[in-house]
């Protein structure tokens with residue numbers, strides 16, 4: 455085996471060892487043994503341990519604090535780029551979704567949202583702001599905009615379940631495709647409080663414009679995801 459492959463092979467073994475250690479009972483923010491301890495225990499060089507830790511840090515399974523050591527990271531939710539609802543996402547990941555409705559109301563579409571929903575700026579839209587939770591922890595703050603004329607009575611309903619299910623079962627609207635823009639931002643203090651993180655924490659901002667089965671725009675949603683709990687996974691093929 456060449457030196458490089460040998461190093462890869464060894465650091466792969468160290469990495470599996472550390473992953474097992476995490477899976478078998480360590481909790482988020484628990485401290486891991488030092489590089490030296492791993493090296494002594496597994497009979498490899500510290501460099502090999504460092505390679506393994508680098509890979510785990512890149513995958514956000516661990517994080518390092520300069521001068522203190524390496525710690526177990528909070529699990530992140532890898533969201534695949536398929537058109538799924540928050541509820542489907544969480545269930546697929548074996549987590550329990552729940553929702554806290556922050557506020558709902560109607561307002562004028564305005565120029566920006568109107569153009570996304572192909573509505574006049576003076577048209578009425580329904581606006582729903584909800585915190586979405588995974589296993590009880592807030593991960594996302596969503597602001598949904600819908601053409602109010604297509605969702606009569608929606609805002610009087612219980613909105614703690616799946617919006618996509620409600621749109622399909624009550625209004626015959628099936629989401630079929632979406633355009634999505636993903637960017638980086640920091641959370642304003644009020645939004646940070648809703649997501650239970652410090653003001654100005656990093657977040658991913660995702661704008662989604664969803665199209666229904668008749669090729670009409672249904673939803674324009676701006677979602678703020680906690681950057682420490684969320685990442686997007688993109689399958690690419692050549």
Ligand code: 16G
Nearest residue numbers: 539540541616617618619660662675
């Ligand atoms: C996702 C969508 C959001 C949609 C919601 C419906 C992204 C970026 N956003 O959070 O646009 O309104 O799912 O989920 O994926 P629900 O059916 O569980 O309410």
